Amino acid sequence: MLKGKKAIALIQARASSTRLPMKQFRYIGHKRVIDWIVDRLLSIEEFDKIIISTSYKKTDSIFVNYADEKGIDVFRYKGDINDVVGRHYYAAKKYDADYITVISGDCPLIDKQFIKKQLYKISQGYEYIRPAGKEWFHEGVDTYSWGCFEFLNNEIKSKYTRENFGINLRKNPDLAKIGLVDIKDVFSKKLCRISVDNMADLRFMNALYRELDEKDKKFNLLNVVELLKDKPGLLNINNHVEQKQKDDKTYRFVIKTEASQKIGLGHIKRMMVLGKYLNENKNNGVFYLINNDLLAKDILEKEGYIYDYKIASSQEELIKEVNFYNADILIIDVQNLENMKYHFEKIKKNTSLKKIILVDKYIESDNVGLFIMQGIQSDKILNNVKNNEKVISGLKTVFVSQKLKKIEESKEKLKNKIVISFGGTDIYNVTTTVLKVLKEIKIDKDYKFSIILGPYFNHHKKLNKELELFPYDYEIINSPQSIISIIKEAKLGIVYYGVTFYEFKYLGIPTIDVIPGKEYCDEFNKLEMLGLGHSVGVHNNINKNSFNKYINNIDNLKSPNYSIGDLEYVYSKMISEIEGD
Template sequence: MAATKQRAAAFVPVRLSSSRLPEKHLKLIGTRLLISWVIHRLKAAHELDEIVICTTSEKQNEKLKEITDLEHVSLFVYDGNPDDVVGRLTAASVKHNADICVLASGDCPLLSSETIDLMVRMLKENPEADNVLFSDIDGRLPIHEGIIVSRRTLWELADKFSDTPALREHQFPVFLRNVYPDKFSHIKNIYVRDDDIFYSISHRISIDTPDDLKFINRLYTMLQTAGEEFNLRNAIAAIFKNPDIVNINKHVYRKTLEDVTVRVVFFVAGDNNHLQLSIEVADVLVNRYGIGVRVLTFDESSKKIIEESGLRADVSAADRLVDFHKEFPFNAVVIDTDSNTHKLIDSIKKSVNAKVIILSEHGGAENSAKEIFQVLGN
């Protein structure tokens, strides 16, 4: 009697509301969007029966429908809590009837299709196993980011026992961190030793901030100039040949499960010097401290300059802060010193519960960002 075919599907969590790099999945890397690179990698995997982009019912995510139609992949829209990643992925796996579930990061354009195939095959060939993990080499794990390969039954179990917001808002920490050992004691992990090249370097290859995007685009340009394909193997080789390239984003803060989301609004009403300083300080907060930033300004020309830097900008006035806070629940407002300071501070304090910080013109962007970060921590 023939063995029952095990259906494998890739599930890609995507929301367009990133506070550090707005709509990052729609940013270009060379000639393709980030999300299109992710789909391209998954289409190259031979062991997958379906690719499912998993988003939420928030209005800004409606843009994904056109992309999934063009790419001929599935779109799953979750109507539950937008922050419930575990619920969203588990519901998608049930809806699409997957036996083997591949969680593939929507932030990583350098996913390895060969590695995904290897991990899926291991589960298919080991029916007693529930989850595939990477073996280490002398304590070092491979460079891959955002790949989890498990049976759907494990995802369903994780959904059942992920009982705090922190456990639900991230990608299955309840079993990856073994939070409740007694609930998962019967789960069997198997380990894969990947190709040595993937263990040869440790550097972030996902895109969370403007500096990450600069790094990946620089890699892409280098490989194109050399006439080489943009893929993970060639990217690793390029980094070895050009080690200084990692300085572009080696300082970027990598968020952890324990991090609390912090958001800051910059209110810029001054001249170009004030605008440029605000952009530089905001850039440090995003990349070095992992803080979400939006910038409010008074005119379209300033908005264009801000958005060209990779930040999200809106043309607005102080009297709209209450509505804006509902959309982007910020912890602090940073005001440039050229604004009508006292009047603006009074207006903010009357309308929202947030700290008000005056941006200093002295000390440079690094010091100003550090001071803001310290105020936010108090």
């Protein structure tokens, strides 16, 4: 009780968030997001009840078991899932509350003392409590009187304001008697986002947790402020995320992709780059459908996508999952499209999809709305699609990691570093083949070779044998957490089509390009003509003389100087002609 009045905490939560489903149950350090919130609230003795306020949607039944586990309550609203003020009003009414503190279920850094200040301020006869000043770091907490809640529920009519009801009082302060809470100077400036709305926010929170844990400090708001003063670079993890605005249109994307030892990682990795952009930069929902392969699942889960994918090998499974996710746009990037036996007319007819998009594949179909032919394509392919308005191609269609944009202007190449990188699997063991060629070449200058081996490289025995008499300085880098941090320092890259191929070129680093197969010779010749690489033949027939010429003439090799990877352009084409966009 608070001065004889009943005070409750309502945790606003739904498991069906479009941008980050099940976000409350994702981990920050050793605890889930919702654990951080509930455990902090349990330490505030002024609250008579702590209640998770959620919907009656099937996916939100998970909160019932969680509430039992934590010894708190749960209220499930049977009305409109987006009627948030109605949901909280009936929850407060059920518990006969005098004061109601609403806590966002995605704000793990709520501050105990700040909440107590709000509670004691509301007990002085105010109706709504907010921090003093125009800006503050704390997020996700507002306190109301019962009378104010009743007024809001009765008076707010529009769909947007019933979902975002707090904005009504902030924009119309005369509607209620507002009490202002003084906040500590250290919290008086908004440093960054501290809610968890997408994967970038979750990565940021985990980075904060790890840094504080290493210093044996608690994961709380004050320590986060101090940490960010010492390490402002951490802000780069999610500073590209923009808060969703009232009129922003959002879509649900399903991405069908794949990975395996045979196929490699290129498909799934580049689609994850696109998925991150769609989700983190554009506030869309993204869900992955993958082939039934442990490697594909492992890649997604290592990046934190534990609730964001399902297996869909057949067309029937694909249709089922597209409908389950209620997707607007389906993107397909698979190697052997012809073997998938997709009938796009049937897919459109049996789903509510507004658009189907194919990546690096072209077929004659009125049911496919866009074809994205990434990078430099062969003349044979382009001749078939030259006059098709639904096709986009070229360097700006490449899905390049957004992390590269942060280092593009400040790249520092080391004078003697050559990076060898052939992807996560290196199916053909090109790494070993290249080392054999290098052993037969006399290199005039001293270079250090950084040999990157992906997590699924399976040719260690042959590689180690080749390294026994390797005459040059080298280092083996196994499964690096950040390939970008390695390649950005390179003077030269030795690569072929794969995860890092266009990243080297994006950063303006000259490359010696090995061609993965004869069918790609046309593309690689065109790349060389554009000054985007220096080809040395197919992987099983490398031209030693060309290799020798390029590696002994690095300072005079052409550095790529093209605009690569314009995801804003790609996105505009993806959503064009959808509901008037």
